[in-house]
Amino acid sequence: MTCVDDYRLTLGGKQYVPLIIGGMGVDISNSHLALEAARLGGIGHISDAMTMAVTDRLYKTSYLKARTARNRQEPPEPTRRDVPFDLTDLRDATMLHVSKTMDRKRGPGAVFINVMEKLSMNAPRETLKVRLEAAMDAGIDGITLSAGLHLGSFELIAEHPRFRDVQLGIIVSSARALALFLRRAKRVERMPDYIVVEGPLAGGHLGFGIDDWQKADLPSIVKEVQDMLAKDGLNIPVIPAGGVFTGTDAVNYLSQGAAAVQVATRFTITRECGLPDHVKQVYLGAGLEDVEVNTQSPTGYPMRMLTSSPALGSSIRPNCETLGFILDGEGHCKYLDAYDATPDDPATGRKMPVTDRVCLCTHMNAFRVYTCGHYVYRLKETTVLEAPGRYLLPSAEHVFWDYQFSRDHRIALPSVSGEAALV
Ligand SMILES: Cc1cc2nc3c(=O)[nH]c(=O)nc-3n(C[C@H](O)[C@H](O)[C@H](O)COP(=O)(O)O)c2cc1C
Numbered sequence: 001m002t003c004v005d006d007y008r009l010t011l012g013g014k015q016y017v018p019l020i021i022g023g024m025g026v027d028i029s030n031s032h033l034a035l036e037a038a039r040l041g042g043i044g045h046i047s048d049a050m051t052m053a054v055t056d057r058l059y060k061t062s063y064l065k066a067r068t069a070r071n072r073q074e075p076p077e078p079t080r081r082d083v084p085f086d087l088t089d090l091r092d093a094t095m096l097h098v099s100k101t102m103d104r105k106r107g108p109g110a111v112f113i114n115v116m117e118k119l120s121m122n123a124p125r126e127t128l129k130v131r132l133e134a135a136m137d138a139g140i141d142g143i144t145l146s147a148g149l150h151l152g153s154f155e156l157i158a159e160h161p162r163f164r165d166v167q168l169g170i171i172v173s174s175a176r177a178l179a180l181f182l183r184r185a186k187r188v189e190r191m192p193d194y195i196v197v198e199g200p201l202a203g204g205h206l207g208f209g210i211d212d213w214q215k216a217d218l219p220s221i222v223k224e225v226q227d228m229l230a231k232d233g234l235n236i237p238v239i240p241a242g243g244v245f246t247g248t249d250a251v252n253y254l255s256q257g258a259a260a261v262q263v264a265t266r267f268t269i270t271r272e273c274g275l276p277d278h279v280k281q282v283y284l285g286a287g288l289e290d291v292e293v294n295t296q297s298p299t300g301y302p303m304r305m306l307t308s309s310p311a312l313g314s315s316i317r318p319n320c321e322t323l324g325f326i327l328d329g330e331g332h333c334k335y336l337d338a339y340d341a342t343p344d345d346p347a348t349g350r351k352m353p354v355t356d357r358v359c360l361c362t363h364m365n366a367f368r369v370y371t372c373g374h375y376v377y378r379l380k381e382t383t384v385l386e387a388p389g390r391y392l393l394p395s396a397e398h399v400f401w402d403y404q405f406s407r408d409h410r411i412a413l414p415s416v417s418g419e420a421a422l423v
Pocket residue numbers: 021022023024025026028047049114116146147171198201202203204205241242243244262263264265266268371372373374375
């Protein structure tokens with residue numbers, strides 16, 4: 001019986017443990033987590049979602065305060081939501097976030113950044129270009145394009161000096177979406193260096209319709225993608241993601257030709273992960289009945305989350321003057337529409353609960369959207385109770401090594417003394 005450690009991912013002439021910790025916005029997959037993956041020889045992701053909010057929190061910058069102040073000088077609502085993001089600030093914030101991370105990188109692995117197209121920031125093309133270029137300028141090892149088809153993304157950065165040396169990958173959920181992307185990539189004569197194939201059991205946004213995701217299964221999509229690439233004579237590493245819960249789940253893909261796997265949910269409860277500890281305990285306590293895939297995200301993509309997410313049913317006033325990261329090119333966000341369409345409660349004079357969308361910026365930034373992979377309810381199998389109702393939070397190293405060395409679906413439990421009990 002083989003284990004993940006029997007395989008290696010080759011990317012850009014380097015070899016890695018074939019385990020990638022996926023991007024988790026907003027700073028859930030933070031620098032600490034990504035750097036641990038790199039130290040241990042794998043690949044970790046930071047996320048570029050709402051970087052200005054993240055650097056304000058981490059490095060005491062005041063990008064959002066400046067944005068709010070600028071917007072206050074503009075005419076009152078709703079036009080205030082049309083005020084664009086300052087591209088210099090956006091560039092500086094991204095450079096800061098990435099360079100502070102890369103300066104601390106140790107070990108043989110790599111740190112990539114996850115860049116969502118749906119983070120349209122009131123000017124989709126301009127802001128995406130700045131974020132991608134700033135990440136490369138600040139020395140990121142690789143960029144994973146996510147949450148969108150990214151048909152024009154390569155062209156946006158084709159003139160950048162690092163365009164051909166940085167590792168560039170794309171997340172897709174179908175061979176069809178990949179075919180569209182590859183057709184456009186041909187125009188700049190640059191194929192992606194890797195392809196993450198994300199299935200219906202993943203956390204975050206899903207690249208399926210709300211009525212389709214249950215019919216899809218990851219092994220079939222991976223096979224379709226592999227067949228399509230083989231037919232086109234393309235040798236690009238394929239990396240399945242979504243529901244890979246044990247090392248043996250990973251080996252099942254690796255033995256079928258996958259180059260690596262991308263995982264996330266098992267790392268959400270690690271000590272390094274950016275979620276607050278009380279939220280990690282909620283993830284650990286969750287049952288299957290607490291998980292849903294809904295259409296609450298204003299991005300238009302279905303999203304998996306726990307039904308106990310405090311964001312659900314919240315009628316918080318939209319704060320696009322400050323956040324506004326999901327505003328499309330015309331200053332619209334589906335939460336704004338839902339908020340405006342929700343009447344006040346005649347008894348209290350206060351807004352009734354907004355039931356069909358959440359204010360993703362405000363709530364992701366405050367860790368009130370409990371997004372998770374399907375197998376979140378199995379997290380309790382991966383650790384021990386420390387006290388009634390309180391689970392021990394394992395280290396990222398422990399979980400990484402468990403994936404790397406586990407055989408036969410065994411999961412090594414962390415010990416209360418904090419030492420990793422390895423298989
Ligand atoms: C809490 C959480 C947040 C996530 N956020 C993002 C994100 O911002 N961008 C993205 O491309 N994927 C996101 N994902 C998906 C992961 O990167 C990963 O591909 C997927 O969850 C892997 O499946 P698993 O969680 O079953 O291991 C998120 C997943 C989780 C659990």
